[in-house]
Amino acid sequence: MTEAMNADAWLNEHGDYLYRFALSKVHDDELAADMVQEALLAAWRGKSRFKGDSTLRTWLVSILKHKIIDHIRKDIRQRKISDALENDPSSHFFSESGEWQTNPRTWHDNPEQCCDDLKFRLVLKECLTRLPEKQRRVFELRELADEDTDTICKACDVTSTNLHVLMYRARLSLQACLQKHWFGGAST
Numbered sequence: 001m002t003e004a005m006n007a008d009a010w011l012n013e014h015g016d017y018l019y020r021f022a023l024s025k026v027h028d029d030e031l032a033a034d035m036v037q038e039a040l041l042a043a044w045r046g047k048s049r050f051k052g053d054s055t056l057r058t059w060l061v062s063i064l065k066h067k068i069i070d071h072i073r074k075d076i077r078q079r080k081i082s083d084a085l086e087n088d089p090s091s092h093f094f095s096e097s098g099e100w101q102t103n104p105r106t107w108h109d110n111p112e113q114c115c116d117d118l119k120f121r122l123v124l125k126e127c128l129t130r131l132p133e134k135q136r137r138v139f140e141l142r143e144l145a146d147e148d149t150d151t152i153c154k155a156c157d158v159t160s161t162n163l164h165v166l167m168y169r170a171r172l173s174l175q176a177c178l179q180k181h182w183f184g185g186a187s188t
Helices: 004-027 027-047 054-078 079-088 113-115 116-129 132-142 149-156 162-185
Strands: none
Touching: 004 027, 004 054, 004 132, 027 054, 116 132, 132 149, 132 162, 149 162
16 A cells, blocks of 8 residues: 555544544634644654554544644734733723722721611622623622532532632622612712
8 A cells, every 4th residue: 555545544534533523622623624634744744653552543633632732832822911801801990001990999888787788789689690690609609608619619610710710700890880889879
């Protein structure tokens, strides 16, 4: 069998499987096809290193995994911080240098008295409904149900780090909402 026929056989026998694998990782048709092409080319160039300790498909998938990882690393290096900030729901609170856009005002109200006030609780409830679902859920579990970190992480399927990020964003959003609808106007 000639080398060209072997290359065609690799593509015919493993191409669809490799493409589905790549697509499940990168979620982009063209990028998945490019990753498979790069992996097959690298495998073909390094075919002398294939010792047969695994199946050919396993070896090809391993090469494909490395190509995908290399792509992700390159993509991360090329991302700009401003792109990341655009996708962060709390970014509108801060300037590009990390400073507050508008400094939060000091609240002079007594928190316990606010919680006893039915009107305040209604405003807080409305502000909570405006949070993204996961932020609202972790905030309610932590602050209203007084659950511990492990319980919340298991219930919401998040890591401890992600929980703290969600709480931070929820608090920022609630602060802005309460500032606007309670402390900044509605009750004063």
